[in-house]
Amino acid sequence: MEWGPLTRQDVQPLAELWAATEAADRTGVIYAPGDVAEQLAHPLIDLSAGTLAARDGERIVAVGYLPVRPSAGDAHLMRMWGGVHPDYRRRGLGRQILDWAVRTAPELSAKVFPGLPLELQLDVFDGQAGLVPLAEASGFAPVRWFARMERSLSGDLPAIRTPDGLSVVTWTPELNEGARHVRNASFLDHWGSVSHTPESWVSFTTGSRNFRPDASFVALAGDRAVGVLITHFFDAKSARLGDRQAWIQIIGTLKEWRGKGVASALIAHALTAFASQGYESAGLGVDADNPSGAVGVYSRAGFEVTERSTCYARRITPA
Template sequence: MKWGPLTYEDARALAEFWAEVEAEDRIGEIYGAEDVAEHLSSELIDLAAGTFAARDGDRIAAFGYLPVRQATEGGVHALRLWGGVHPAYRGRGLGRRIVDWAVDVAPMLGEKAFPGVAVEVHLGAHDTNPALAALAEGAGFAVVRTFAHMERSLSGGLPALRTPEGVRIATWSPEVDDGARNVRNESFRDHWGSVPHTPESWAGHITGSRNFRPESSFVALAGDRAVGVLMTHFFDAQSAHRGERQAWIQIVGTLREWRGKGVAGALIAHALDAFARQGYQSAGLGVDTDNPTGAVAVYERAGFAITERHKNYALSVPQGETGDEPGAAVHE
């Protein structure tokens, strides 16, 4: 077994890795080669220092991917670990090695991005994956939040289209993009774990993503001011696996002073109607189940129901010297 960093050329191998993981675990995580390539080319990842993979010949047996974030929150830089172990290689300690690597390298990555800021490593575990939860807890991580996926069919029973007085809903365009990003950043200030999008991260991960669907994304305007936003992505590999086209609502946000006036409900109703006309069969979104704005209830009123839950684990990492050089290839 050879260990070392990922490269841009690993996109197809990682897509095959995730297909085999999904066949075993059935957690709904499907990534095509182009999706993986987008992750590997992110401005937030240092491939040499922030990735670590075990290879058995041409096959990826396990990997870890640890990007920095575009900003910090509350004096903490939270780096989210993404990765997994191929089903054929489980039970050999590869997962623990990936987690230990992430904990070891996080202080160096964090210090480089935001000198002097405290560092945490985060990872998510689906409720259907008790082995990952046990791994996280065994490595000293603790549950800090619970998230859920919610979905609804678009075959009927869509919410009525009602727009608050003085508000109109416009399809996303470059002209309203700055306002959309501002609404997202302002409305997520009181959301746990959220950090503001810079123009670069917004363009790279939201509007510049290959998955972004501008015709299915909307901005609520009061006069010329953006007061609400709904941004939509479409994941073709995941939809092909599901056997239906699903519109994924990536962001829903309303300025604090406009909450409770029906802006979010209007955006969702407008979007669901548009999705159905655009040929989608279902819609999905992710939500913090402890969201202080009552988002779960808003989505339930729009016909969404929870289909999956996952816990977010976190570990504070002492700043100081790290262990082995992260990009060095080692063998097992």
């Protein structure tokens, strides 16, 4: 076994590792090589210091990936990604990856947010029960619960009812900065969320290969953006599961406009557009304890929970 950082040339072996772990754990997170290339080129990841891979010959059989966040509040929240190939589990590779992450995350965090407390986070899907004792033995504890919600686009869709004084329009580059502002402002009270800089907004959202501008929408009050719905499409997932799904990556409403039907109007508008564009289903992720009542909004629009995950976290105070 040879250990070392990832490189830009690791697209294919890393894609094969992600595919193997998803097939075993049924997380529903399926990456195409193009997605992996984006991961390896992302501006918030330092490949030399923020990644670790175990290689067996030409294969990557375990990996840890530690991007920094574009901004921070009272603490820097770092979300760790990683996995171990099913054929190589129960050999201590997962423990080595977690130990590395606990050692390395404070160093990476101190470079961008010196003196700020760090919270290292790790998502565990329901199908990854074997990861729970490993996380807990490494000092992680469950702190938040999330759900994937999906619905078919066949049959009746919610009626479009746009609140008075509002219009729902398709995303354009001219609306991009207003959409970013709505996302940042509407997520201020969301657990674990930090604001997007213009650069991170492009990298994660509107500059991604998966972004679908014709299936993304902005709610306007006059010329002011007050709601946003951003859609991504994952071609690898569509090919694997045989279901062309529009994924609602972001939906947000300014706090002063909540309770007025803005989110419901955006969703209804989007679902109608998705169906006309040939999508077969729609999906989204939601915080089970979302303070804005999002779970109820999505349920009324016909979405049902299909997968759950738990965020485990370990707080690290700088020396």
